Amino acid sequence: MIPVVDTKSISDDVASAFEDFARAFEAFKETNDTRLSEIETRLSSDVVTDEKLTRIDTALDDAKRRIDRLSLERSRPPLGRATDMPHDPAKGEHKAAFHSYIRSGEAAGLKRLEEKALSAGSGPDGGYLVPDTVETEVLRRLSAVSPIRAISSVRVISGGQYKRAFSVAGPATGWVGETAARPQTASPTLSEMSFPAMELYAMPAATQTLLDDAVVDIDRWIAEEVEAAFAEQESTAFVSGDGVNKPKGFLSADRVEEEVWEWGKLGTVRTGGASFPADNPSDVLVDLIYALKAGYRQNASFVMNRKTQSTIRRFKDDNGQYLWAPPASIGQAATLMGFPVVEAEDMPDIAANACAVAFGDFKRGYLIVDRAGMRVLRDPYSAKPYVLFYTTKRVGGGVQDYAAIKLLKFAA
Known part of the structure; x- marks a missing residue:
């Protein structure tokens, strides 16, 4: 049969x-x-x-x-196949040496690369940089499963931190006639923002039997193992991280009532109580949307957790139409009043004084910095018979435009 x-x-x-x-x-x-x-x-x-x-x-x-x-x-594209081998001979040599190190602990090949100054060698903590294809796949996976990373600006840096200048008050401007005198304008007021890259780690484990199996795709295995750990830690930090040995989340930024908003703080819109109003609950969402300037609103998204979304899913407009709509097609996000809804489980539930809903253009409002390079240290001794792979990457983040994000605060 x-x-x-x-x-x-x-x-x-x-x-x-x-x-x-x-x-x-x-x-x-x-x-x-x-x-x-x-x-x-x-x-x-x-x-x-x-x-x-x-x-x-x-x-x-x-x-x-x-x-x-x-x-x-x-x-997810396949990794580690012949068609994925780097065309650059040096990168191909790095990939082959890295696989030998992962499977058997043989580091001679990577040490030779270090001697050639290919930046593939050991750092102060030990370990070796993963091949570019593995690092790229890990970052791509994180963009798919880490909700805030998917909607924020991401910049790759080579140093320990990223600094950018911003204008607190631009130069004075005005209208003049064709032959009128041009008075000297005031100089712009500049300040500096700093985004340090903090260390994030995961420690997947494997048996030596698994590593000896030639059929096992080592690149894919590493990417899959660290994906969940990195994504979970990142997502929490980008939302509520305090900036101590981790990125600073947007909910950790200073807040102020929208009516008296100033640079350096996120504006909040109050609901009038510890939950949505009983009558016309969607009105506070309208207030939140229009608290954002039009230039940011066109690319804005709602950010909330599933529990909050479950509550909002029941709201209707004056015509009896549901404000929440399911994705129009596969791969798209659900929408609320025409704006995409991003599910971030690290957002707080609806409660007194909680900022359970965020709305804004996160591409302009929140910046994530990735330090180039991801490092792996092979440890066959600490958890016998398992081989541990201490995998680290450096990432930072913080609000870069305080006018681009608004928060809905459940308070009177």
Whole structure:
């Protein structure tokens, strides 16, 4: 009997997951409409309807997670194949020497490269730089799974920190006639912003048997192992990091009421209470959107966690249309009032004095700096029979334009 071979591709799985997501949202709208009708008729909703809505809401989130996971898998190119070998002989030599070091601990090849001054050698902590293809793949994966990195500006630096000057007050300007005198203008006031790169590490482990297996793609294995650890730590730091041995998150920036906003602080819009207002709850979202200047608004996104999104998903406009809309196609984000919604689980839940929703142009508002190079130190002794790979990269971040991000604060 000839065995049946499953030829279903990842693309088919993504399409199926997207259809499930669309059906779940239609069921969500229908059930929520029923709940609202019950409230209007009986001043309260049926417990069964509430439970059904909660289950559908959870199913929506599960379906979105499945879409995200499958989309990421579909976008991953193969690593370590013959077609991926660098055309530069020096880079090819580095890649081969690195594989020998990872599999067997043989560092002679990398040490020879160090002698050739190819910047592939050991640093103060020990270890060796990974090949360019592996570093590029790790950063690409992080952009796909780290929500704030995906929407922020990213700059690669070669030193320990990145500095940029910004104008606090630009030069004086004015209108003059064709033959009128041109008075001297005031000089611009400049200040400096500094973004240090902090060290981020992961320590995947493998058995020597796995490393001896020639079929195992070492490049892909390293990228997959450090991806989750790096993404989790990065995401938290970019949102709420305090800047001590880690990037400074945008929620750690100084805040001020939008009415008295000044440079160096993020403006906040209050909801009037510890939750959304009972009447016209979407009005505070409109206030948040228009607190941002038009030049930033055209590329702005909402940032919130899934729990907050679940609450907002039920809001309607005056015409009875839902303000939250599912992705229009695979690979796109859900939208809220026409703006993309970015899910960042490190954002706080709705609570008193919490800034649970951010809105802004993060490309202009938040800067991430990556120090070029990712280093791996092989440790076969600390956790026998496992071989540990102490993998480090240096990354920093902080707000670079305080006018580009606004926060919704749940307070009176």
